[in-house]
Amino acid sequence: MTRTRRAHRRRWPFVIGGIVVAVGILAVVAIPLASAQLLLTPHHSLTTAAGSVQSVGEGEITLSRTDAGARAGTYGLTWSTDDGPSGEAVVGPVLRSDETSITRVFAPTDGTPPVGAKVSLNPNMWTGDPATALGLEFEDVEVAGELGAMPAWFVPGDGDTWVLFVHGIDGLRQSGLRPLTTIAEKKLPTLLITYRNDVGAPPSPNGLFSLGEREWRDLEAAADFALAQGAEKFVLYGDSMGGSIVTRFMHESPHAERVVGMVLDAPVLDWSAVIAGQADRLHLGWFTPLVQAVVQWRGDLSLSTLDELDQTEVFDRMPVLLFQGLADPLVPHVDSEGFARSLPDAQYVPVPGAGHIQSWNVDPEGYAQHLATFLAPFAPSAAP
Structure with a gap:
């Protein structure tokens, strides 16, 4: 060598x-x-691919088997094809399944998907507005924020206690349509807001989420709007990152003293x-x-700063209702339970089988009952 x-x-x-x-x-x-x-980075979508359509029958649809398609509960179903129109529907509980397929309850709302169409599940049941989805009167309004005008939906009610609904990361105002019927039955004026980086709202200077650390200012702008319209008190309602925005508001906003209750759904607390x-x-x-x-x-x-588990004192003075899916792959349910247990007036509602912000989808009747009971003291008809 x-x-x-x-x-x-x-x-x-x-x-x-x-x-x-x-x-x-x-x-x-x-x-x-x-x-x-x-x-x-904002993506503006909560849908999850759920296979393709194998057949559609009277009141039912069969999909190729996927984990998403087998989820418990009721969801929005969307689809699109290369040479055909897109559409949406509602799928309900699983009727039967085998190794290759899942058959669920099916209710068309905008057409019927053709065999072979790829479908997605959406925890937001509807893609419309309060009128088209639920038949509720509402107004399109604009909230003046520090970065510009932000669209919102205002659902009128009675009294001076307003519900301010804040959706989560990559979400839309449509997330608030699921509990909206229950809120409207209590006749509470409701504002479903958008915030920076949302569709139709101005982007943040860097084009990125700040996970609630700055978005709370947009919730404060919504509170300013409500106060100008006669609001005196607030019930804050946040899901996912909306929970982070709501809790940060409680630490930072001078309007925090007007908050008389909070509803949190799979909130990001840490x-x-x-x-x-x-x-x-x-x-x-x-x-x-x-x-x-x-x-x-x-x-x-x-x-x-965004770790709420170590700074819970600000929430001690108000009732809190917290829903948490026990199959949530994002928010640790032990954090939600620990947070609720640490507060003197909090109700923790664990929902078995529910994924992230899917507690309503898995048990809409139970969810509505808990929410209605929680909101009753704030309703204009409640005794002082």
Whole structure:
């Protein structure tokens, strides 16, 4: 063997080692950065792919079997085809299933999907507005925020206690349509708001979510709007990141003293725990500190500020109703339960089998009963 060949052979371990180190460094940088970008970038969709249509019969639809398609509960169903129109419907409980298919209750609202169409489930039951979806009178209004005008739906009622509904990350005002009938029955004026980075609302300066740390200012602008229209008190209602916005409002806004109650649905109470949970689900738990650090840097925010589990005193003076799905892959149900148990006047409603913000979908009647009972003392007909 020549001296040159021996030298080349000795170099190979160093070359391979260098490649391994380079790939490792790239992964350490790329995975946290991509994860942070995915979390903070608006996508405006809560739908989940649920297979394709195998058949449609009288009052039922059969889909190819997927985990999403087998979810318990009632959901919106949307579809589109390459050469046909899109549409939407409602699917109810699972009627029967086998290894390759799921058959569910089916109620068309805008056409019927053709066989072969790919479908998605949406926890938002309806894509319309309060009138088209529920037959409720409403007004399109604009809330003047620090970044510009933000559209909102105002559903009139009686009295001076208003419900302010705040949807979650990547959500839409339609999220509030599910409980809206129950709220309207209590005759409480209701404002379903949008906030920065929403469809129709102005973007944030960096185009990213700040996970509630700055969005609470848009909720404050909605409170200003309501006060100008005669509101005196508020019930704040937030789901998912809307819960983070609502709780941050309670710490930061001078209007917090006007809040007489809160309804939270799968609220994000500790973003650090949410990030850690998602990393563990992907078997990347050791990336957690890096992802958390990059989220704070990329979003110019503080995760410790957004940790409500260590700063609950501000909520002690009011009743709180908290719904939490026990199959939620995003929000740890132990956090929601612990938060509620730490408050002197909070009701915790765990919903078995419900995913993220899907407690209403799994048990709409039970959800409505809990909500109606909670709202009764704030209704204009309630005794003083």
